[in-house]
Amino acid sequence: MTAPVEILGTPAVTASLAGWLAGQRWFAGESADGLAVLDAREVAVGQDGPAALVLAVVRAGAGDERYQLLLGVGPAGAVPEPAAVVARAGDTVVYDALADPRLVGGLVAGVLAGAESPGLRLVPQPAPNAAVPRPAAPAAGGLPVRPLGVEQSNSSVVVGDRYLLKVFRRLVPGPNRDLTVHRGLAAAGCPHVPPLLGAVEDAATGTTYATVQTYLPRAVDGWTLALAAAGSFLGEPAPPGRQAQADLRVAARTLGRAVAVVHRDLAATGGRVALRRVDYQRVAQRLARRLDLALALAPRLTAYAPRLRAELGSVATLDGSPRRTAQRVHGDLHLGQTLHTATGWLLVDFEGEPLAEPAERDRPDSPLRDLAGMLRSFDYAAHHPLTGAHEGRAADDRRWVRAARWASLHQQAFLDGYLAEAGPQDAGDRRLLHAYLLDKAVYEVAYETRHRPGWAWLPERALERLLGGGAAERGAA
Numbered sequence: 270m271t272a273p274v275e276i277l278g279t280p281a282v283t284a285s286l287a288g289w290l291a292g293q294r295w296f297a298g299e300s301a302d303g304l305a306v307l308d309a310r311e312v313a314v315g316q317d318g319p320a321a322l323v324l325a326v327v328r329a330g331a332g333d334e335r336y337q338l339l340l341g342v343g344p345a346g347a348v349p350e351p352a353a354v355v356a357r358a359g360d361t362v363v364y365d366a367l368a369d370p371r372l373v374g375g376l377v378a379g380v381l382a383g384a385e386s387p388g389l390r391l392v393p394q395p396a397p398n399a400a401v402p403r404p405a406a407p408a409a410g411g412l413p414v415r416p417l418g419v420e421q422s423n424s425s426v427v428v429g430d431r432y433l434l435k436v437f438r439r440l441v442p443g444p445n446r447d448l449t450v451h452r453g454l455a456a457a458g459c460p461h462v463p464p465l466l467g468a469v470e471d472a473a474t475g476t477t478y479a480t481v482q483t484y485l486p487r488a489v490d491g492w493t494l495a496l497a498a499a500g501s502f503l504g505e506p507a508p509p510g511r512q513a514q515a516d517l518r519v520a521a522r523t524l525g526r527a528v529a530v531v532h533r534d535l536a537a538t539g540g541r542v543a544l545r546r547v548d549y550q551r552v553a554q555r556l557a558r559r560l561d562l563a564l565a566l567a568p569r570l571t572a573y574a575p576r577l578r579a580e581l582g583s584v585a586t587l588d589g590s591p592r593r594t595a596q597r598v599h600g601d602l603h604l605g606q607t608l609h610t611a612t613g614w615l616l617v618d619f620e621g622e623p624l625a626e627p628a629e630r631d632r633p634d635s636p637l638r639d640l641a642g643m644l645r646s647f648d649y650a651a652h653h654p655l656t657g658a659h660e661g662r663a664a665d666d667r668r669w670v671r672a673a674r675w676a677s678l679h680q681q682a683f684l685d686g687y688l689a690e691a692g693p694q695d696a697g698d699r700r701l702l703h704a705y706l707l708d709k710a711v712y713e714v715a716y717e718t719r720h721r722p723g724w725a726w727l728p729e730r731a732l733e734r735l736l737g738g739g740a741a742e743r744g745a746a
């Protein structure tokens with residue numbers, strides 16, 4: 270039989286891989302035609318079985334974009350479900366390995382045990398970062414596997430309701446920021462991230478292919494909670510099986526405290542430097558560059574450009590103050606990146622903004638950037654129930670007023686919690702926060718225009734309010 274990795278290089282299989290890739294949510298290109306398999310290796314999954322686990326790196330899309338495919342290669346009888354089939358080559362079938370409990374369980378067990386696999390490093394995390402006992406390695410193939418089932422840029426599967434295997438799809442050479450930041454926080458003993466259990470890395474380049482963490486089956490993400498609460502405040506019926514609690518201010522306050530603690534722990538691992546006058550000039554230049562990028566993606570922003578340039582440019586005139594610093598931050602903080610658990614809030618996904626270049630994502634920044642992300646997210650949750658009603662409604666419609674009220678109450682509670690932990694703000698902090706709010710709303714218009722055009726109205730309305738003065742965000746800030 271042809272070796273599993275060689276099968277991927279055959280033209281018919283490559284064409285099928287391209288067709289499959291183009292249909293995946295995490296594929297950013299228009300078409301995957303011309304896909305090239307750059308690397309493919311068999312991963313040792315600990316025991317013999319009918320199919321091999323193959324980790325392939327392919328190039329596809331307009332630029333030099335690289336994606337990871339995790340594939341099962343074996344006889345037709347090995348395929349766990351017909352929908353998982355990606356390609357056929359004679360009697361051999363290539364399928365999505367994430368649908369195969371034996372392959373996924375074997376990989377997770379290999380990571381937990383630090384198993385050998387040529388060309389790869391399966392690295393267990395030295396000690397879990399929370400008081401959670403290290404789980405026993407699963408019997409390979411013994412644990413059921415299911416996709417996490419949320420809209421994502423990567424692919425996460427839940428293994429036996431105990432482990433979360435997160436497979437990075439769009440590969441950047443070298444360690445992935447999600448892993449390095451999570452590792453730093455785990456080492457610092459941060460109580461506000463899920464316990465990290467290990468990772469799959471390239472032995473030669475250090476490129477991160479996947480992480481394993483403890484899965485928290487009873488956690489609810491902050492976006493789900495906030496949507497239900499805002500909907501209830503706006504008079505909508507509760508989602509099935511859920512009690513509608515409109516007032517989340519206590520939880521918003523504890524979330525603010527948790528973010529402040531994560532910022533403190535990030536500073537403990539990566540350092541913190543005071544911003545000087547010259548740094549503000551650089552910040553203003555960076556904000557202007559980000560505006561240019563967003564304008565190229567979303568021409569609807571053009572009408573706001575002159576006012577935005579003036580407001581963002583004014584950051585350059587801020588004076589240095591030892592209290593305003595730059596450090597490692599989350600970089601893409603919003604309610605969807607938070608998990609509410611019985612013991613408190615956790616933050617996840619430290620990859621940074623998907624639209625930003627990798628080098629840009631890792632640059633030290635003001636913690637106010639994360640605050641702006643979260644304040645914007647409360648505004649999103651508040652206004653989301655008005656989707657479909659945003660056109661042709663009078664600005665003083667009662668529901669719009671209530672949405673703005675829900676947003677500002679929760680933004681204020683979040684900010685109060687943050688400042689109770691991190692210390693109060695001065696006028697300079699508030700000006701910088703306002704610039705980051707504008708920057709985030711601009712990013713969101715670009716992001717939505719590209720991925721969810723039906724939502725672009727939401728950040729655009731916020732932008733109008735932020736530029737016009739009496740915005741909910743401004744009230745809170």
Ligand SMILES: Nc1ncnc2c1ncn2[C@@H]1O[C@H](COP(=O)(O)OP(=O)(O)O)[C@@H](O)[C@H]1O
Nearest residue numbers: 421422423433463483484485490605606617618
């Ligand atoms: N350890 C965990 N336990 C339970 N749910 C989690 C865990 N980690 C992440 N999640 C959920 O999975 C979602 C996607 O995870 P994330 O790391 O943000 O993936 P992506 O980078 O693909 O967006 C999160 O929004 C959160 O709701």
Ligand SMILES: O=P(O)(O)O[C@H]1O[C@H](CO)[C@@H](O[C@H]2O[C@H](CO)[C@@H](O)[C@H](O)[C@H]2O)[C@H](O)[C@H]1O
Nearest residue numbers: 422492601603604605622623645646649713716
């Ligand atoms: O979670 P990701 O890293 O993929 O982040 C991207 O997608 C987010 C959308 O899921 C986007 O967040 C925007 O929508 C959220 C609601 O779905 C809202 O809570 C955020 O405030 C809003 O910015 C995020 O900006 C983008 O980088």
